[in-house]
Amino acid sequence: MKRFWVLVAAVAVVAGFVVAAEVPLGGRTAGAARPYEGTTIRAVVNAEYVKYSLSLVEKDLYDKLGIKLDIEVIPLDAFVAKTLLEFNGGKSPWDLVMFGPSNMPDYGRHFEPLEPWISKLKLDFQMDDIPDVYKKLMLRHNQKIVSMPYDGDIHIMFWNKVAFERPENKKKFKAKYGRDLAPPQTFKQWDELAEFFNGWGWDGSDKKLFGAGASYKPSSSGYSYHWWRARFFAYGGMYFDQNMKPLINGPAAVRALEEMVRTMPYYPPGVLLFESEEPKTLLIKGEVPMLYSWTSTGKRVGNPSESVIAGKAGFGIVPGAEIDGKVIHRPALTPGRAMAVSIYSQKKEATMKVLEFISLPEQSLKIVMDPKTIMDPWRISHLRADKFRKAFPGAGEYLDAIEKSFPYVVPDPVIPGANEYQRKLSFEITEALAKRKSPKDALDSAAVEWEKITDRRGREKQRGMWGEKLHEMKQVGIEYQPDWAAKAK
Amino acid sequence: MRAVATATAPAFTRRLARSRVRRWAGSGLTYLGLAAALVFFLGPFFWIVTTSLKGNEDFFSFPPRWIPLEPSLAHYERLFTKASGLRYFGNSLLVSTLSMFAALVVSLPTAYSIARWRFGGGALSTVLLVLRMLPAIALIIPVYLMYRAFGLTNSYLGLILLYTVVYIPFAVWLLVGFLRDFPVEIEEAALIDGCTRLKALIRVVVPIIAPGLAVVALFAFIATWNEFLFAVVLTGIETKTMMVLVTSFTSGGTDMFYGEASASVVLGVLPAFAVAFALQRYLVKGLALGGTKG
Numbered sequence: 001m002k003r004f005w006v007l008v009a010a011v012a013v014v015a016g017f018v019v020a021a022e023v024p025l026g027g028r029t030a031g032a033a034r035p036y037e038g039t040t041i042r043a044v045v046n047a048e049y050v051k052y053s054l055s056l057v058e059k060d061l062y063d064k065l066g067i068k069l070d071i072e073v074i075p076l077d078a079f080v081a082k083t084l085l086e087f088n089g090g091k092s093p094w095d096l097v098m099f100g101p102s103n104m105p106d107y108g109r110h111f112e113p114l115e116p117w118i119s120k121l122k123l124d125f126q127m128d129d130i131p132d133v134y135k136k137l138m139l140r141h142n143q144k145i146v147s148m149p150y151d152g153d154i155h156i157m158f159w160n161k162v163a164f165e166r167p168e169n170k171k172k173f174k175a176k177y178g179r180d181l182a183p184p185q186t187f188k189q190w191d192e193l194a195e196f197f198n199g200w201g202w203d204g205s206d207k208k209l210f211g212a213g214a215s216y217k218p219s220s221s222g223y224s225y226h227w228w229r230a231r232f233f234a235y236g237g238m239y240f241d242q243n244m245k246p247l248i249n250g251p252a253a254v255r256a257l258e259e260m261v262r263t264m265p266y267y268p269p270g271v272l273l274f275e276s277e278e279p280k281t282l283l284i285k286g287e288v289p290m291l292y293s294w295t296s297t298g299k300r301v302g303n304p305s306e307s308v309i310a311g312k313a314g315f316g317i318v319p320g321a322e323i324d325g326k327v328i329h330r331p332a333l334t335p336g337r338a339m340a341v342s343i344y345s346q347k348k349e350a351t352m353k354v355l356e357f358i359s360l361p362e363q364s365l366k367i368v369m370d371p372k373t374i375m376d377p378w379r380i381s382h383l384r385a386d387k388f389r390k391a392f393p394g395a396g397e398y399l400d401a402i403e404k405s406f407p408y409v410v411p412d413p414v415i416p417g418a419n420e421y422q423r424k425l426s427f428e429i430t431e432a433l434a435k436r437k438s439p440k441d442a443l444d445s446a447a448v449e450w451e452k453i454t455d456r457r458g459r460e461k462q463r464g465m466w467g468e469k470l471h472e473m474k475q476v477g478i479e480y481q482p483d484w485a486a487k488a489k
Numbered sequence: 490m491r492a493v494a495t496a497t498a499p500a501f502t503r504r505l506a507r508s509r510v511r512r513w514a515g516s517g518l519t520y521l522g523l524a525a526a527l528v529f530f531l532g533p534f535f536w537i538v539t540t541s542l543k544g545n546e547d548f549f550s551f552p553p554r555w556i557p558l559e560p561s562l563a564h565y566e567r568l569f570t571k572a573s574g575l576r577y578f579g580n581s582l583l584v585s586t587l588s589m590f591a592a593l594v595v596s597l598p599t600a601y602s603i604a605r606w607r608f609g610g611g612a613l614s615t616v617l618l619v620l621r622m623l624p625a626i627a628l629i630i631p632v633y634l635m636y637r638a639f640g641l642t643n644s645y646l647g648l649i650l651l652y653t654v655v656y657i658p659f660a661v662w663l664l665v666g667f668l669r670d671f672p673v674e675i676e677e678a679a680l681i682d683g684c685t686r687l688k689a690l691i692r693v694v695v696p697i698i699a700p701g702l703a704v705v706a707l708f709a710f711i712a713t714w715n716e717f718l719f720a721v722v723l724t725g726i727e728t729k730t731m732m733v734l735v736t737s738f739t740s741g742g743t744d745m746f747y748g749e750a751s752a753s754v755v756l757g758v759l760p761a762f763a764v765a766f767a768l769q770r771y772l773v774k775g776l777a778l779g780g781t782k783g
Contacts, residue, residue: 042726047737048734049746052571052746070726071726072726072729073729073734074733074737075721075733075736075737078722085630085722089634089637093643093726305545
């Protein structure tokens with residue numbers, strides 16, 4: 001009996017030790033693994049698919065930090081007005097804010113600078129893994145980093161290899177143009193190819209297929225403007241001079257638009273109403289042989305369940321112009337998306353941790369790889385990740401094309417009212433494409449509208465902001481070249 | 490005589506045949522026109538309904554797949570589980586129903602006092618109507634600032650209050666017409682029989698003008714359900730309505746969520762459709778009744 005009680009006592013002592021050791025240990029483990037347990041961060045984004053993209057990292061975020069996200073979706077068309085209405089009133093219901101970096105001048109003062117928090121919390125945003133164009137042009141306000149990229153959003157070129165590799169097509173092209181059939185390097189070649197491919201079955205069918213794809217709708221996102229500016233900048237154009245005089249009706253601008261008007265017959269009917277998805281669908285259904293568009297197109301191109309060109313697609317840099325024997329490329333860096341911490345947030349520390357977490361290479365890779373998100377890669381490591389490079393046939397070539405494009409991309413005019421400038425210009429470009437105005441008249445009208453916007457926003461203030469942007473653009477090699485419009489081949 | 494009869498019979502038969510052909514052709518054209526109108530108006534809705542039941546691979550199939558081979562409610566499920574659809578659907582239902590009742594409760598006595606005692610002189614009903622003509626976009630900024638000062642943004646109360654105020658003028662204007670049509674003698678008989686004014690209004694007037702009230706309720710419900718501008722500006726994560734969710738899916742450049750977008754449109758339309766269906770027997774009667782005076 002005595003032995004029994006000794007045994008019981010020993011078991012109780014051991015159990016007590018185990019419990020005593022386990023409970024605090026467990027508690028500490030949970031505490032260490034989830035240091036912000038019970039915290040909910042309120043985020044705002046502009047579409048359901050962006051909310052979906054955050055859901056891809058939500059579980060890991062909770063497991064690692066104990067933070068949950070409550071995400072508000074404000075529809076795209078109302079997003080800027082509604083969020084700025086809240087911010088300009090001096091508060092915000094959100095901690096984490098998604099925004100278009102082109103609107104940084106309007107949003108920037110409402111965002112918390114990152115550097116003090118980087119030192120305080122030992123955050124690591126792995127800035128060396130981010131291309132210069134984002135670091136120098138898109139993430140800063142008043143020279144301070146206030147945001148991190150979320151969606152890369154640049155244009156690259158896609159083509160259907162069937163169109164370019166069929167022996168009959170090669171022979172026919174050589175006979176007509178005297179050179180080999182190959183994906184275009186310049187817009188002159190692009191236009192020739194669009195003319196060549198338009199109106200016949202270049203895939204071997206008896207269908208009347210189209211010459212090329214594009215999005216020319218003059219919506220608030222300014223599709224026609226994005227398609228025009230790749231030519232405009234390749235011909236040496238620039239938005240304004242240093243005194244805020246618009247340069248969008250100069251020789252480079254007019255030449256770019258004249259070419260687009262002239263080649264309109266080679267594009268599918270309805271191109272003036274196309275937003276981003278319609279030409280992508282035409283490309284993956286094998287109805288247009290080439291398209292330049294957002295990089296997210298590549299994920300659809302490589303998806304065999306919807307794409308007839310999966311494994312048969314080529315990827316490259318958007319065409320440019322040959323200047324003095326060298327091809328200059330100027331693909332568009334369109335608004336994209338970035339994330340920032342609201343200066344009015346009551347949970348800045350936890351929100352900074354969330355921003356760091358969703359920007360980590362492995363977490364952001366999940367977001368940019370998922371074909372449903374249309375979020376584009378923005379880290380160098382995204383482009384070199386084995387997982388991504390094996391995600392679909394041709395993925396490596398696709399990611400290489402993005403990496404090659406980064407050094408040449410041109411951003412929107414990142415000054416206050418960027419959206420207004422773009423919308424007016426896009427409207428006038430589409431007026432010319434619809435042949436309701438001549439290219440010169442349309443661009444002159446746009447320039448007049450730009451002057452009005454500048455005056456309304458305050459010419460001196462705008463000139464100051466634009467001066468900074470001109471300087472930053474010069475740093476990444478983007479400058480006004482008035483003589484290129486005449487030289488460009 | 491016989492010869493005349495013989496001669497006229499074929500002519501009559503021919504006339505009869507011609508008239509029949511004309512009548513058939515007329516009916517045929519009418520039905521054709523109606524069918525075309527039906528296709529025109531219901532075609533897009535049919536497409537949305539079938540798209541909400543299709544798999545992703547069928548959205549852009551060519552030739553188009555009009556009826557999904559394997560209809561699925563997966564998009565609806567995702568709408569409810571991943572996109573807060575249930576919460577926003579519930580919000581819309583709550584706000585629309587309460588705004589509808591609040592508009593009725595406030596506008597009926599107002600309309601009654603205008604119709605019976607010319608409360609506010611002849612101008613009040615006109616002034617109310619003019620208020621209704623102000624575009625929402627002109628009101629949104631001052632309303633937002635006022636709401637923020639009073640802490641009413643992102644609250645059900647704020648939304649219900651606003652929609653009630655917005656729809657009262659129209660409701661009063663409609664009800665004044667119904668009440669002026671109502672024979673005052675019936676009401677006086679009720680008063681002689683010992684009813685108070687309030688009892689006479691509730692027990693005698695309301696049952697008879699029920700079709701008019703149904704029209705007002707229907708308009709208030711549908712208008713609140715479909716309202717977007719105030720909903721997007723004044724709501725937050727907790728109080729968003731269905732129309733804001735629909736727009737979150739349908740605006741902005743991807744076709745990856747067409748299924749959920751279509752499901753949200755179908756769900757966005759159904760309650761208004763159900764209320765209209767439930768009240769339809771009052772609707773025509775009510776509209777005709779209110780149309781005689783106003």
